[in-house]
Amino acid sequence: AAGVIQSPRHLIKEKRETATLKCYPIPRHDTVYWYQQGPGQDPQFLISFYEKMQSDKGSIPDRFSAQQFSDYHSELNMSSLELGDSALYFCASSSRKEGYYGYTFGSGTRLTVV
Amino acid sequence: GESVGLHLPTLSVQEGDNSIINCAYSNSASDYFIWYKQESGKGPQFIIDIRSNMDKRQGQRVTVLLNKTVKHLSLQIAATQPGDSAVYFCAEIGPGGKLIFGQGTELSVKP
Numbered sequence: 001a002a003g004v005i006q007s008p009r010h011l012i013k014e015k016r017e018t019a020t021l022k023c024y025p026i027p028r029h030d031t032v033y034w035y036q037q038g039p040g041q042d043p044q045f046l047i048s049f050y051e052k053m054q055s056d057k058g059s060i061p062d063r064f065s066a067q068q069f070s071d072y073h074s075e076l077n078m079s080s081l082e083l084g085d086s087a088l089y090f091c092a093s094s095s096r097k098e099g100y101y102g103y104t105f106g107s108g109t110r111l112t113v114v
Numbered sequence: 115g116e117s118v119g120l121h122l123p124t125l126s127v128q129e130g131d132n133s134i135i136n137c138a139y140s141n142s143a144s145d146y147f148i149w150y151k152q153e154s155g156k157g158p159q160f161i162i163d164i165r166s167n168m169d170k171r172q173g174q175r176v177t178v179l180l181n182k183t184v185k186h187l188s189l190q191i192a193a194t195q196p197g198d199s200a201v202y203f204c205a206e207i208g209p210g211g212k213l214i215f216g217q218g219t220e221l222s223v224k225p
Contacts, residue, residue, distance in 0.1 A: 031211055035213075042218055043203075043213070048210060094211060103160065103207075105150075105160075106157050107157045110155070
């Protein structure tokens with residue numbers, strides 16, 4: 001079965017650089033979510049999109065932005081990177097129309113800021 | 115400076131024993147709950163879910179119990195195996211579908 005695909009798996013950036021993370025949701029899922037997970041912590045919600053429109057926003061810094069494209073893939077853009085942005089970034093998708101059934105996470109992108 | 119992660123609660127069991135992992139949730143109006151398993155460096159992996167109109171649901175070797183009165187979830191793993199070693203999170207579906215995670219529990223299975 002198709003899963004949520006994230007790229008890249010690993011990313012190393014220097015402070016003040018920009019990073020772009022990509023997410024390809026499960027086909028027919030209408031909602032995409034981005035989460036950030038620090039060491040030993042549970043995932044923290046950043047932002048979500050329903051049918052290509054931003055639907056909710058969590059603790060996402062103003063330096064970050066995201067969008068969902070016509071093919072439903074989503075990108076998280078992170079600018080002016082700081083050391084504290086080093087974390088695992090997960091994308092998840094689900095079917096809101098079906099009561100969020102099948103809420104599935106990707107394998108994540110490990111971002112290291114040096 | 116260097117960030118330090120939180121110390122997770124740990125459950126240590128012998129291979130073959132049953133494991134019970136507990137979780138409290140926050141919103142009495144939540145109607146959908148999911149248990150995830152997360153291995154180091156990997157994404158959360160769906161284990162089992164339950165809707166609020168049920169109090170028990172069984173899967174293969176796993177059972178989830180929901181007590182809405184005290185806002186408590188538990189995950190029972192039968193005949194725990196070394197491959198079950200991971201961090202386990204419960205999550206409730208919040209407004210707009212974002213997940214609200216409970217504190218993870220690290221399960222360690224001794225062979």
